Amino acid sequence: MAKELLTGNQAVVKAALAVGAQMMTGYPITPITEILEAWAEATVKNPNIKFLQTEDEMSAGFAMIGGLLSGAKSFTATSGPGNVLMQDAFTMAENMRLPTVAFINQRGGPSTGTVIYSQQEVNLTCFGGNGEGLRIVYSVGNVQEMYDYAIKAFNTAWKYRFPTFVLGDGYSAKTLTEIDVYSLDEKKIEIVPASAYLLKDKSENDKCVNMRNCYNLESELSDLLNRHQEAFNSIKSEIVEYDDYHTLDAEVVVFAHGNIAVSAKQAIDALRSENKKVGLFRPITLNPFPKETAQAVIKNKKMIVVIESSLGQFANIVKTNIYGASTPIKKIAHPALGINPDEIYDQLNNILKELNG
């Protein structure tokens, strides 16, 4: 294990190389551009890995699919309006259970908006497109996590064959800081191998492969989607991740994800040092959501506080997953704005005062 000074975007490329990624396609957009640049730089040193700067994000998404159909671990990165355009490719990947890997660094919407930070691409990344949202989405909150979950994303995608996303933001992507860079051997992480869908090594009797996503009958598609849903449900328990932080004796439980969860954790540390009973439940996988654990965590709590940099995209997911619970919910929603630990500390303090008099 070595300490290295890296930005989140550089960390993603380091991790992708470590886990055996072979191809990247993409279109420049802030705040992911440095992923393209660092990958392009890597191809100069290693001609066996491939890169294509495409004409738009639709092309990037479908060229990534072309690459993985040949058995190459391919990936892309995008943000905001690029994420919108790429939904076309992601829905195809979802419907055909193709192991796409995409790094989404959220920025403020809509098109140019603001280009560094927001948490407004939660709905789009988890459930976008004309599909059912059978996607795996990790929400990361700092540079180290961008490295860790970049490695994990490729393994998850190729193991379970559902489109996999690492949802970050420009704060983590562009922060230069020291992180632990490790080889997979050191952590005993096994690389899940890729395999070709088309032009596989065939024996004499193997038939050709005809892949499609058009169907003659509604019932044909319905059956397929039910099978996909079943498969997704059956692997949920292996995939879901969360950070359950000081919730056991807490009166108030904060729900936050990504960058805001990291911020909230600091606020909670400060409050805990004053013996205030607050905790944090942070889903790391927004999809699939750690539903059962979330339901268990909130039992007998006085209040749930959902904090996010959006008007309520994450809060809606939380509410859906704890349906039926009577615990009151308070929202702290700052769309497209970062939220510092100081502010979270103050707000939680006020909430505790109101609750306990």
Next chain:
Amino acid sequence: MVEASFPKSWKKSSKPHKFCPGCGQALALKNLGFAIDKLQIADRMVYGCDIGCSLLTWDMFEVDTIQTHHGRVLPTMIGFKLAKPSAITLAFMGDGGGYAIGAQHLVNAVMRDDPVTIILINNANYAMTGGQMAPTTLVGQKVTTSPNGRDWQKVGLPIHGPEMLAQIASENAYIARTISTDINDCQEKIRKALQNQIDGRGISFLEIISMCPINWHTDTLESLAFSEKEMVEVYPIKEFKCPQKLS
């Protein structure tokens, strides 16, 4: 009894094919099948098809195939070729997929000279959705979204794809137009469009003029007349770019 002659690379179990009676695309694809047979590339090629009538070909051939989204077959095939350069990749699309919804991919692929083969069917309308105006609809041609015929003063003149692409193509590119009913010309140009990729040169683009009797509301003779006379008058059959060494 005389046995019908079918390409070896056609998948028997998916025949009869799914096209309407009299469709020119089936003929174009038969020519493609014979070209694949001649080049003996069935086991090392990947065939991608777009949306529109072209999706009906997802299981047309005894080769590995992928059916993609509208306009996106070309980037998919470009990605495949990039990852696996030994594969012969063919992107099959209609005039909507290539000249409208996927036009930016086509232009940029030709600019980059991506070493893939593209076959585009020009039947002067959007056939799968029932005969709407396409970029290739002729001036005055009646279509469901231009009931009085294409008015060039309102919606411009028909697009000349190969002519346009030839302007930005490299000397390694093969760019041509043919018609599905001229069997020799069609098969030979398909063969060259694939051979150029096999030789490891640049991009290859072939537009094939094709009949659509159902949406044109024409009988057999009228269909032939419209494609072979009226369309060919607007869209000349020729090679616009051919690398010197391609034979």
